[in-house]
Amino acid sequence: MSTPVTRDLVTEIIENQPVFDVAHSSRTLAWEQFKKLGLPSAKHEEYRFTPITRHLEKNFSWTSGNPESTLSSISEFLIPQLDANVIVLVNGRFNALHSKIVSLESEVTITTLSEAFRKEHPAVKEYFNKNLNTETDAFAALNTAGWHEGVFIHVQENTAVSKPIFILQVNDGSQSPVISQTRILGVLEKGSNISIIEKSDSTGNQTAFHNFAEEWIIKENAHLEYCKIQNDTGKVCQVSNSVIHQASNSKLNTFTLTLDGQLIRNNLHILIDGENCESHFYGLYLLAGSTHADNHTVVDHRKPNSFSNEMYKGIMDGNSKGVFNGKIYVRPHAQKTNAFQSNRNIIVSDTATVNTKPQLEIWADDVKCSHGCTSGQLDEEALFYLRSRGISETNAKAMLLYAFAAEVLEPIQNETLKAYLDNLIAERLHKNF
């Protein structure tokens, strides 16, 4: 463990802890863990390319508290025509006005996390904070210690929830800087099936720090479709810790799209703790300006006979920085594991950078694993081929970038969502033909 460099900010955070509606023994332990860990220094192996502590020191004060938002409309953040349950959190608080639950309680329970705690829901007792890595990640510990509000989702056994759940988190920095900490716990009982869409947006000119954590439990034969869209403004720093636990015969598809924000760190941790699981993790980061986006993923094969496939792609423009770190663990008895990983990057400008690192740790001997990463410019030969048919250089570039990016959308099932994402990507890459 590296020595924390920034005792001051840690002390400030601890001294300014708010009073919580929900008291829980996990908070006390997590504060201790956070104190012990400190914030990650620039030398911390897991945060080497993402100087988040320095960024927080420079831009945030924990003394001012978290402002209430006066945001009157959220329509600009919604996905048009998406028929879904909608849960909205603004500045880390539940917003009842804009939330709308349409699915029946007999299919799925959707409430705030604080309400689930108050009602002492058995799934909360059993699974809250069970898998999150609060012992090793300072932000996971800080979130567990200090989350304001969150969402609780519990899908009934053998139930396919027909409508997706759209969770919108907005940080409104129009009055003063925002520091919000939110949390999701989702439990999919045996044989259930649900689609989750998480989106984060922001508004206003002040800075915002959003420390988010979530835990998903996918029981036997259950299926989770998970999509995360990060579309904040350039003043937002977001850390997202996601842990997904899979039991036997479960299925998981994740898709993470990162567009804007100032500094984004995603820790996606998949625990494949059952046999015959199938998991696909797709990611796309289309960065511009001075956005810094860091995707750290861990796929932990703990049991035999499962399949995982990870594909992350990035396009870096402007002064942006992309970071990808993909770990695959195959535990000693996780024989017959198939695990694949690829990370491909295109750097469009001279001042953008990317750091990519695959890490495979395989203790079992009868497995199929592969990984590959590439970083480079657009293929000149392909560009010339398109231009030689009369397509302008700008359009030829857009066409190639779009083709590169759109591949990761293929597995997305919901057509409305897919069209929305496709449009976001096309717009970002100036594909205007």
Place this chain on the structure above:
Amino acid sequence: MLSIKNLQAKIGEKQILNGIDLKVNAGEVHAIMGPNGSGKSTLASVLSGREEYEVTDGEVDFLGKDLLELSPEDRAREGIFMAFQYPVEIPGVSTINFMKTALNQIREYRGQQALDAVSFLQLMKEKMKLVEIDQSLLNRSLNEGFSGGEKKRNEIFQMAMLEPKLALLDETDSGLDIDALRIVANGVNKLRNKNNAVVVVTHYQRLLDYIVPDYVHVLYKGKIVKSGTKELALELEAKGYDWIKSEATVA
């Protein structure tokens, strides 16, 4: 239509073209032949606007315009088409979308309205028949996983769609079996008319059995050392290139 005067070009420090003179008129088919390394493909590349080649001297006039001043896309819009020796595979871009974008950008340049979806499909169907290419191939990603023959047929399909005034066929016969060669050549022949011209760059005579040239030029060490009619191609086939080389050396 095309007038090349004293064209000289190099790649890096290597001089490849050493003063090419060539005139191509509408309605004509010219064949450029020559041994390996004589500069045939370089000539096609320079005419289509590949940026890695540097033109060091000479001029190229295409329908009254200075061709060397134009970007690759503007050359295409002015009516030049190059069928690639090695067509590029582009995953994620279907031939259909690619052609629609290309055709409409060319039309825009010429001040014509963009084709709507129906007219585009109609045109496509018509051209598909002409070059004997299947729609399933065109729905797929551009050239991805295509056989050598399919790639070349796709080149000719694109040529049919864009209706160029001057087509440059760069070693179009390479990697083709005799059936594929015949289909590709038939496509080219159907597209020929009195208003357009074709320049065939080839090492072997066999393509010229199908696309019969009006003129044959032999390129050696970056210069046209001999010009003639189609009989010259037959003579080269029979005697090889050595006699040309020695003639050129003597001269």
